[in-house]
Amino acid sequence: MPACLTETYSVAIEIGGLPVCLRTDSPAFLRLLEERYAGFVNPSARPEFEFEVDLVPRGKISEEDDVRVRFDSGTWSFERGDFRAEWLPALRRGRIRQWANPYSIDAVLRIVHTLLLARQGGFLLHAASAVRNGRAFLFSGRSGAGKTTLSRLAPPDVTLLTDEISYVRPQSEGAASGYRAFGTPFAGELARVGENLSAPVAALYFLAQGPENRLEPVPAAEAARTLLENILFFAEDPELVKLVFQSACEFVSKVPLHRLVFLPDSRVWEMIR
Amino acid sequence: MKNPSINNPYIARSPMVAARLLGGEMMIMSAVDSTLFSLNEVATAIWQGADGATRLEEIVRQHVCPEFDVEPALATEDAEGFVAELAAHGVLLVSDQPISAPAPPRESP
Incomplete structure (x- = not known):
């Protein structure tokens, strides 16, 4: 289980008792996340999963208008026009490519939780x-x-x-x-x-x-x-x-x-x- | 395996579906495209008899005619239409040979 380092640009968001760590090199984006998920940020949590968030200039990132979620060779890939993400559950880590907005990360978190819940009967x-x-x-x-x-x-x-x-x-x-x-x-x-x-x-x-x-x-x-x-x-x-x-x-x-x-x-x- | 035109075929439940009997109604979901089907009582009886080892006419004779008091010829004709429709959606497998592919349970517990 990866530890969520208490460095400046990490935040652990705990939904349904499942902490997910998001890492960014942007302090402004970190603040955005902390405000967006206020009440669900748990600094003391040991995250189950960790995502690096790569921020890119605003623009189309994927050709997919609707969200697509596929699994291949141990990797989940999620994409929509405004983001592209990869998640390797076995390694408990992933990467998200998006521009600095709260909606893309929100979609990724929802997808991750739907996948985890599906195996738990939820x-x-x-x-x-x-x-x-x-x-x-x-x-x-x-x-x-x-x-x-x-x-x-x-x-x-x-x-x-x-x-x-x-x-x-x-x-x-x-x-x-x-x-x-x-x-x-x-x-x-x-x-x-x-x-x-x-x-x-x-x-x-x-x-x-x-x-x-x-x-x-x-x-x-x-x-x-x-x-x-x-x-x-x-x-x-x-x-x-x-x-x-x-x-x-x-x-x-x-x-x-x-x-x-x-x-x-x-x-x-x-x-x- | 999908060939509804076979005369008196063997039929089997596709492994690519999930099924559950709820309130007397058989619910079936295609795992391929998430299409949801619900079967009436007669169709449910055929579905439950679709073990891959029994021909359609025999399933109708064993499971439909005695239960629903219907003539075998008429019941078989109706059943052929139902089977063709579900086979077209990949929910039922149809063959002129017994089907040994692992079938899902008739319904989940």
């Missing part, structure tokens, strides 16, 4: 998540479904884990559902990073806006389909695709799932306890 999900009374509730849906609206309406006793991308992993300890949700710095329209804490998952709600607040049952197969549509996964890797499918089915079979039809007012939170 996933990143298009979902807001929040903790109330020590239990985590997930609110899933694509853009416009109401994740940010619901997050904005949260009462003071609710702690927001994220308004955009939820981090879910199996963990039997203390979780009746067998899953735990973790805060993430991956923010949506709220533009506010989540709290860096975790809680056992109590339920998942698929969001739908409607004329009243109500909960509806969701048949298991439909729930699996909808869940799979909302799981972030980018890799062109048959083995991992199978694992993600099985993880989604397992989650559906264990976690209480509902459709939450809601008005955009705070009374909806009366149903979330």
Whole structure:
């Protein structure tokens, strides 16, 4: 396990309890990272993985418009127009080529976590998540479904884990559902990073806006389909695709799932306890 | 292996898929392109019988006709259409010979 040296231009970003060290020769970029991931920076962590970030002048770095994630000869390669990255999991290190912006590194971190979670039965999900009374509730849906609206309406006793991308992993300890949700710095329209804490998952709600607040049952197969549509996964890797499918089915079979039809007012939170 | 035009073929579940029975509905995902399929009860019975060692007509006779009270000829005709469609997506393997390639489980636990 590589140590994250406490030199000036390194920062360890810990999401889901997994510290990843980013190294740069730019103090300005380091500050950008520390601000972007405030609350998730852990100076005392021993990182599981380490990435060198090579900053280049602003411009197109890859011909790929959409993100591509491939594995070949022990190396993962990720690329999109604004970045190119290589990651050698066996050596616990990688390299990212990008211009100085927070979005590229954000994408790389999301990809790394999706790959790691796929082997652990977990996933990143298009979902807001929040903790109330020590239990985590997930609110899933694509853009416009109401994740940010619901997050904005949260009462003071609710702690927001994220308004955009939820981090879910199996963990039997203390979780009746067998899953735990973790805060993430991956923010949506709220533009506010989540709290860096975790809680056992109590339920998942698929969001739908409607004329009243109500909960509806969701048949298991439909729930699996909808869940799979909302799981972030980018890799062109048959083995991992199978694992993600099985993880989604397992989650559906264990976690209480509902459709939450809601008005955009705070009374909806009366149903979330 | 993909040849749905074979008369009364052997059929097998492709190893390049993952499958799971959820709420009585068989969900299948292609590991190649992440396409998701869901099967009705009849199609699920054929899927579960697709062991690579049994011909389609026999699968229909054993698993479909008694369960769903349908004539073998009609059931086989429907099954051929279903098999051709799934074979076109690489979800089922079709051959005039028994298929010995390792098949995935009928469904995951």
